[in-house]
Amino acid sequence: MDFTALGGVSITVKDNEFFTLLGPSGCGKTTLLRVIAGFEYPTSGSVHLDGMDLLSLPPYRRPVNTVFQSYALFPHMTVAENIGFGLEMLNRPKKEVRKTVDEMLDLVRMTEMADRKTSEISGGQQQRVALARALAPRPKVLLLDEPLSALDYKLRKDMQLELKRLQAETGITFIFVTHDQEEALTMSDRIAVMNAGSVRQIGPPREIYDHPAERFVADFIGETNFVGAELLEIEGEGEGFARVRLSSGIEAHVQAPSGPVANGPVTLAIRPEHAWLVEEAQGLLKGKVENVVYFGTDTHFHVIVDGGDLFVLRHQNQPGQMQHLAVGDRVGLQIGRGAGQVLRD
Amino acid sequence: MAKAFDVRHQTGFAGIAMACFVLLYLPIVLLVVYSFNSGMSLAVWEGFSWRWYASAWDNDQVRSATMRSLVLALSATALATACAVPAALAMSRARRFKGQGLIFAMINQPLMVPEIVTAVALLIVFAAVKVATGYTGMGFLILAHAAFCIPFAYMPIKARLEGMDKQLEQAGQDLYGTPWRVFRRITLPQLWPGILAGAMLAFVISLDDVVITEFVKSAGQDTLPTYMLGQLRRVVTPEVNAIATMLLAISVVMVVAFFFLSKTKK
Structure with missing residues (x-):
């Protein structure tokens, strides 16, 4: 069977960076991680670390350690033995092993658990042992394969901060795999968004969120409204603005696409928090309220924009203030200057 | 309320099941009972006695046969297990290779080829070797027993390997363990119950051949x-x-031990 799990992936990770591979399951992010670790071998391509050709080395010679999704702790060893395993395999002197293990136990706050069997500690503790075990040999790169996915919400939040702290304290480059966009946005220095075996966009969280390059990225990260428009002109190169004609016939300035796009019909991505409701006459977009959903802190308005696209707005509820809009009312939508993004597709 | 299908409610099920158990176990029970008979007969009960156990114990032929059986079973078990471990590793820890199905069939050959065929084949080959070398020692028996014990040692080991988390071995490699050290430190400690179970099965099979x-x-x-x-x-x-009762006792102990070992959690 021929199946391209990964194709045309080109990524450069910087020293001491918290780099995240983000994508839905089956997008190839774990495969990419396994290629770096040495458990999969690509049919073509190359992986370099500090000028070292990783693909020519077996997994046990690569200065790269992995935190496995299932932790893969050795069940027949204690917590301390697990953490010391890598150093022992590197034939470090016993004294040094013991010292580093103690430091690692301290780093992940597991000192009291040192002599427990791995089956006798909780999921969150196993997670921390797996981290300590992978960090103990001081790898050049730490690979983390969805390490937080098995934890409950509260523990996951704690571990996110913990991971950031560990990365800052150790100065090791982290390559983190996740399908959780919120996790990626809060923790990463840079994110590579992947889909169907290829990288769709690489950039810092803010850039990925504010300037999604294409529909997949805009849709996968956060909530987005997609509306049709006509591209008239791109003003200036690169980070410039684009002039578009909206479905209401009004011209507007929005963010230019990241790649060349021909004038004509395009899709605009607009975040819900970048638009607000106004009188129909003042709106850049005009439409009809289809649904009003009350959420306590927010009220969501579902508006069918002229042209047929669905637009969801979030309105933060204020005390004493009533929303007088009802299903079927005509409304206008105002959009912040430069808030819309012309997509590459 | 309608009950789910339950075979126990089929007419005659209990009767047939009982008949089967009686057929299976009555002869064995009789055999054990009559080993304590004080008379000469296998059919007429004359009273309880340890007489025949004492007689067997005093019989030099029985003693030397027992020793030979034990030496043979232990040697064959060691040899068969030593072959079965690498075979099981190759079949479950290597990348899928061409002819894997054929190799599997070949390892399990003694389970498929009628024993009498193997026996005759070995007789012919060993006769030629005996004539050529003049050696007539236990070596032939040990080799022959080891050969048909391999699949019995192999199966529990293979099953154990399949049940083990392969990611642990990857984690070992990831932490700078060379394949040999990963085998010794990660695979082997978890494989022991499988190896012991395989060895016991092989021992029992050899003992009663x-x-x-x-x-x-x-x-x-x-x-x-x-x-x-x-x-x-x-x-x-x-x-x-x-x-026979003593052989039975050894086998039962071994099989029970095997059962518990194969159920041991990783």
């Missing part, structure tokens, strides 16, 4: 089962029952 032993053994190399067979051709006394 008659057909191949009968064909391969040289003069004066009786094992317990072939000695009993020889006795049955002449005078039948409850001594045979006593020996």
Whole structure:
């Protein structure tokens, strides 16, 4: 069977960076991680670390350690033995092993658990042992394969901060795999968004969120409204603005696409928090309220924009203030200057 | 309320099941009971006695056959297990290779080829070797037993390997363990129950083999089962029952131990 799990992936990770591979399951992010670790071998391509050709080395010679999704702790060893395993395999002197293990136990706050069997500690503790075990040999790169996915919400939040702290304290480059966009946005220095075996966009969280390059990225990260428009002109190169004609016939300035796009019909991505409701006459977009959903802190308005696209707005509820809009009312939508993004597709 | 299908509610199920168990176990129970008979007969109960156990114990032929059986079973078990471990590793820890199915069939050959065929084949080959070398020792029996014990040692080991988390071995490699050290530190400690279970099964199989032993053994190399067979051709006394009961006891202990070992959690 021929199946391209990964194709045309080109990524450069910087020293001491918290780099995240983000994508839905089956997008190839774990495969990419396994290629770096040495458990999969690509049919073509190359992986370099500090000028070292990783693909020519077996997994046990690569200065790269992995935190496995299932932790893969050795069940027949204690917590301390697990953490010391890598150093022992590197034939470090016993004294040094013991010292580093103690430091690692301290780093992940597991000192009291040192002599427990791995089956006798909780999921969150196993997670921390797996981290300590992978960090103990001081790898050049730490690979983390969805390490937080098995934890409950509260523990996951704690571990996110913990991971950031560990990365800052150790100065090791982290390559983190996740399908959780919120996790990626809060923790990463840079994110590579992947889909169907290829990288769709690489950039810092803010850039990925504010300037999604294409529909997949805009849709996968956060909530987005997609509306049709006509591209008239791109003003200036690169980070410039684009002039578009909206479905209401009004011209507007929005963010230019990241790649060349021909004038004509395009899709605009607009975040819900970048638009607000106004009188129909003042709106850049005009439409009809289809649904009003009350959420306590927010009220969501579902508006069918002229042209047929669905637009969801979030309105933060204020005390004493009533929303007088009802299903079927005509409304206008105002959009912040430069808030819309012309997509590459 | 309608009950889900339950085979126990089928007419006659209990009767057939009982009949099967009686057929299976009654002869064994009788054999054990008559090993304690104080008379000479295998059919007429004359009273309880340890007489035939004492008689077997005092019988030099029984003693030497017992020793031979144990030495043979232990050697064959060691040899078969030593072959089965790498075979199981190759079949479950290597990348899928061409001819894997064929190799699997070949490892399990003794389970498929009728024992008498193997026996005759070995008789012919070993006869030629005996003539050529003049060697007539236990080596032939040990080799023959090891050969048919391999699949019995192999299966529990393979099952254990399949049940183990392969990611642990990857984690070992990821932490700078060379393949050999990962095997010793990660794979082997978890594989032990499988190896022990395989060895016990092989031991039991070797201990009670008659057909191949009968064909391969040289003069004066009786094992317990072939000695009993020889006795049955002449005078039948409850001594045979006593020996059989002891063999049964060993087998039961081994099989029970096997059962618990294969259930051991990783």
